[in-house]
Amino acid sequence: MDRDATDILISGGGVAGLATAIAFGAAGFDVIVVDPAAPVTDATQDGADLRTTAFLQPAQAFLARAGLWDALSPDDTPLAVMRIVDAARDPAVTRDFVASDISDAPFGWNLPNWLLRRVMVDRIADMANVTLRTGTGFAGMVARLDCALVRLTDGGQIAAKLVIGADGRNSAVRQANGIEVTVKRYGQKAITFAVTHPAPHDGISTEVHRAGGPFTLVPLPDHEGLPCSSVVWMDTGPHIATLAALSDADFAAAANARSAGVNGQLTLVGKRSVWPIVSQIADRITAPRTALVAEAAHVVPPIGAQGLNMSLADMACLLDLAVASPQTLGEPAMLSAYAKARHGDMRLRVTGIDVLNRTSMAASPLVHDLRALGVRALHDAAPVRQRLMKLGLGAS
Incomplete structure (x- = not known):
């Protein structure tokens, strides 16, 4: 042969x-x-895989080394700020992790x-x-x-x-x-979709936490003249199945209720996709x-x-x-x-x-309180915040 x-x-x-x-x-x-x-x-x-990927600084360097970045960069959206919103509390706890604290470059760049x-x-x-x-x-x-x-x-x-x-x-x-x-299985799924919104995202990627899992908005280039973001909404499998079956109008209403008002009124763009959530290591x-x-x-x-x-x-x-x-x-x-x-x-x-x-999935008010305290503690001590951001980028 x-x-x-x-x-x-x-x-x-x-x-x-x-x-x-x-x-x-x-x-x-x-x-x-x-x-x-x-x-x-x-x-x-x-x-078609309608999800997006945020390439952090080391990943961008790898793609540049491979000769890919010049072709990708015209369509990228820089991620300058990672915002955490714990909306399970009233008032919500919000903290921004800003790339300029540790680098002259953004945390990363988002691409479809x-x-x-x-x-x-x-x-x-x-x-x-x-x-x-x-x-x-x-x-x-x-x-x-x-x-x-x-x-x-x-x-x-x-x-x-x-x-x-x-x-x-x-x-x-x-x-x-x-x-x-x-x-490890969580009984979770994610539904992914894109939205436009009246407020500019200003390069801010936002994770909104309640129970069931985060609702994450990641910046994209403008769509038909309007600011646009990709959304990953994680929750229990049955709840995501219910959401996936909704009409566009009802789904948009549910997404706006879950978003805590981030970026203003969200308008659905394109199709929705559902993905299982697991953790796995060889x-x-x-x-x-x-x-x-x-x-x-x-x-x-x-x-x-x-x-x-x-x-x-x-x-x-x-x-x-x-x-x-x-x-x-x-x-x-x-x-x-x-x-x-x-x-x-x-x-x-x-x-x-x-x-x-x-922690994000938990429905317990005690866990919500501890999560909010943790977000404050990690953000408000500058050396801890900067070390955490460097670890997130892949630094040892």
Whole structure:
């Protein structure tokens, strides 16, 4: 049987897999990406990912290194302030975490996920050493001393020095290597949508907390001349199902009641999408000739813009190790260094976000009081506030 050969085989053609392919390709490695489905690159297509991603400073630097940022930056929205509103109390407790306290740059930049896919697919089309194969996926692998032999679902085979699993929370690569995961379920879902509003967002991303989960507004570019934001509304699964079934008019009324008046009257724009909320961490992030990144390794609730930014930190670490010693690509020493550098940080952040989410879900007035006191304490002591913001950006 004919067999293709490459430096790196990536399973998964989502944002994480495409970004990984481009970064390694820009560094001079030969890369093949496989995914059973073609990326959806138009917001109006069925299956379009209508969520947005806030790229924090280290993630933006990674995308710039990969040669992607110039194409993305015309559509980004800077995030200058992270605002926390605890609306479970009367009066509400509001605190602003301002990027200028610790940096000359914004905390990050917000971009639609469907647009990320479009820019990344276009970039791959211009790269001679990166190939995107859709319509086929990872079926299995055998790791040898010098390479991994990967079987594809269309019957093809690829020999790769390194296999990267970027194929999501149900990763086929992870399962093929017998790696278990620890999953925490919250009985939560998130509904995502976009809104326009009369008040400018001024680059402020706002998390409004009551019970059930946060209601988060993230700045977007203007829509038809009006200020616009992306919203992630987390709550119990049954409540989100009820919301998803409402008419646009009734849903808009419910969103305005939940928003605590942030940015004024909210007007629904476009479609709504529903996503399950879980927390998940892989027991290991490496196997022979294999590394896991992104949601194949860790899944967190959408709080604090940590999810994809953690994923890009995985990729940056793996890329640095590969560039420093390309002759050891996929070998045990490289994979051990990756696991040592990333797995502890993954566990720490997954645990921290789990605590934040459980606190946000709580209906107890006592928990609300403690949460409000915590927000005040973390914000009002300047050294603590600045350290917290640096940790949120990924600083150690």
